[in-house]
Amino acid sequence: MRASRFVSTVALSMCVVAMGGCAEGAGGNDAGESRPVPRSTRAQDDLLKSAESALVRRCLTERKVALPPAQRGSANRTGTGSGTAQDQGAARQRxxxxxxxxxxxxxxxxxxxxxxxxxxxxxxxxxxxxPQAQPTQQAQPTQQAQQQAGQAPASKRQAAERQQRLADALFGIGRRELSTRTATGLVVTANSDGCLAEAQRVLYGDQARWFRAEVAVNNLEAAxxxxxxxxxxxxxxxxxxxxxxxxxxxxxxxxxxxxxxxxxxxxxxxxxxxxxxxxxxxxxxxxxxxxxxxxxxxxxxxxxxxxVRAEYADLVADHRRMRERGLRHAVRHGL
Structure with missing residues (x-):
């Protein structure tokens, strides 16, 4: 099995926006000192997602690839609306x-x-x-879809082309250089030349090691x-x-x-x-x-x-060390 990423405008928007924010923060106080690393796991997760988002957006800007307009309604939907409706949704999703x-x-x-x-x-x-494998591969358009695209209005073709450029810039192109197998046997692959890979390389130091550790840790529960x-x-x-x-x-x-x-x-x-x-x-x-x-x-x-955690102790420890590196990098550079 291979994990796949299906490309759509909303998905690509949310991939970056949902990482934890759109803007790069200042990250320092009035004295110019770096803010401390958050103590709670949730706050650390939010910081890493925000940092990845900032680095991805910077990379896309450098590659002259434009993001679609942010789906603000979708991004801000969490935590709003009727409490009763939220409670009902949570109950049904128990x-x-x-x-x-x-x-x-x-x-x-x-x-x-x-x-x-x-x-x-x-x-x-x-x-x-x-299992919660990191999706990395873009879905390739079918021949029928390609034929339909050829018959579509120019504006739709242009939108599809922009979307594909964005997907290529985010996730990389060509042969997927990275591959790992989860504890449940799922094979997950990834490119190393996209903006997401570049952001991970900056934050964690070694994107290939991070990829292997992240996939393993995300699949421990499923295993x-x-x-x-x-x-x-x-x-x-x-x-x-x-x-x-x-x-x-x-x-x-x-x-x-x-x-x-x-x-x-x-x-x-x-x-x-x-x-x-x-x-x-x-x-x-x-x-x-x-x-x-x-x-x-x-x-x-x-x-x-x-x-399972004992068997994957080395990867779990590696994952923890790289997270700590990423957190330090994020606060040091105000991401």
Whole structure:
């Protein structure tokens, strides 16, 4: 498998804007002294994203590549709007990595965010979607898309060309020089000649080392989850869950239960489909609770997470050292 980046104007805008800001900060106080490195992990993450954003924008300017207008509405949407709507969204997106274990929640929300996709982080079947690999490869346009582009108005063709130039400048072109494999077997590749790579080189000192360490660290949680679902203790709990839910719907795991609902829902009216979804979700939750499937998964994950971190200790330590370097560079140069 290879991670891919699909190029769109919004995605490219948000790639830079969502890194943590658009402008380069002064970074110093009235005496000209550098501000201290933030102490909290979240603040450090924000600083690194802001620094990457500033360096990427500087690189694009030097290459005479223009960014699209910032999607301010999208960028500022977080933290605004109705609190009730936010609470409802958070409730529907609640994650249950080893099956829904809250019957009351299931009765209200069904499968939640997993219902629309047939899975996701909370599918509960032990097969989370692709690990958090750093997407690096641009999707190549199909022949049909190219033909359509040739028939499009000049303004659309020009916009597509500008978008492609931006993608090339951001992520690089040609053969992807960097490659690494995650603990779950996903192969991730990247170019080393784009502005994102250049920003990482400036911040962390060695972009290739940062790439390997970042991909590894971002996939530790997925690796632990992957091991849990192959653990004999978890498989035994899952077998008990399957027997429990069988009177409602035969399924080997919660992911298969969602798939069964989707197949049946195609021939139902929306209200009937919603009712069936909630029925299945409640059955899942009651059986998860009675068999302790989620509790078993959570306990095993702690053990496997420790094992994974121990196996990748060198990369984790390398990642920490490069983060510290990046933070120092960011405050020293007012990024």
């Amino acid at each position: 994650q249950f990595p080893y099956g829904i274990d809250d019957p009351a929640w299931a009765a209200e929300h069904g499968f939640g965010s997993a219902a629309a996709t047939g899975g996701g982080p909370d599918r509960g079947d032990g097969a989370r979607d692709a 632990a989850h992957h091991r849990v679902t192959r653990d004999a203790a978890y498989r035994a709990a899952l077998a008990r869950w399957a027997r429990c839910v069988a009177p409602v719907q035969k399924a080997e795991d919660p992911g298969e239960l969602r798939n069964a609902w989707q197949r049946r829902a195609r021939d139902l009216e929306p209200r009937q489909a919603t009712g069936l979804q909630r029925r299945y979700a409640v059955a899942e939750a009651r059986c998860v609770r009675s068999t302790d499937l989620a509790g078993t998964g959570a306990r095993l994950e702690k053990r496997h997470a420790a094992d």
